[in-house]
Amino acid sequence: MRALLRRAGAVGAGVILMMTALAGPASAAEGPSAATAREMAAAKAANGGRAIVPVDNMLAAGGLEACDSGSFCVWVNANFNDGPGQWPNNSNNYLSWSHASCGYLNLRTWNNCASSVFNNGNNCNIQLYDDVNYGTGRGYYNLARGGRLANLTIDKMSDGQPMNDRLSSHKWCSW
Numbered sequence: 001m002r003a004l005l006r007r008a009g010a011v012g013a014g015v016i017l018m019m020t021a022l023a024g025p026a027s028a029a030e031g032p033s034a035a036t037a038r039e040m041a042a043a044k045a046a047n048g049g050r051a052i053v054p055v056d057n058m059l060a061a062g063g064l065e066a067c068d069s070g071s072f073c074v075w076v077n078a079n080f081n082d083g084p085g086q087w088p089n090n091s092n093n094y095l096s097w098s099h100a101s102c103g104y105l106n107l108r109t110w111n112n113c114a115s116s117v118f119n120n121g122n123n124c125n126i127q128l129y130d131d132v133n134y135g136t137g138r139g140y141y142n143l144a145r146g147g148r149l150a151n152l153t154i155d156k157m158s159d160g161q162p163m164n165d166r167l168s169s170h171k172w173c174s175w
């Protein structure tokens with residue numbers, strides 16, 4: 001009986017370990033912005049309730065200027081934060097392009113992850129798609145050369161729905 005109880009205890013510990021392992025990706029999926037917000041709140045509390053002014057060059061790291069000339073760029077968060085993922089060429093499936101902070105629900109890829117975008121191309125407009133393989137049926141968006149969208153929750157695709165966390169492929173010079 002005692003041995004059985006010990007074994008049950010071991011199984012219980014195993015379950016707890018498994019749950020801990022599962023909690024890892026879930027907390028990572030909330031992205032750096034939530035973590036940053038928590039850190040800012042903690043810093044503000046530690047500073048006697050006075051707001052902490054972010055260091056500009058820290059926020060700029062990975063921002064708009066990190067997008068290479070000639071590339072189409074995407075970021076995990078609004079305002080060109082956390083990225084960029086960038087492509088000088090077409091991409092027919094963002095599942096092929098990994099980015100850890102996109103979270104496990106997106107298989108840690110750029111698929112359905114972008115929240116701000118920049119067409120830093122040298123020659124062409126670009127068409128963005130909800131679907132893979134440049135499919136227009138689920139919604140697309142025409143972005144002119146030089147065009148940048150800082151918050152995809154307010155930009156709507158052809159189906160009238162916001163573009164945030166939907167992009168799955170893009171094609172240059174297509175409209």
Ligand SMILES: [Ca+2]
Nearest residue numbers: 130166167168
């Ligand atoms: Ca999609």
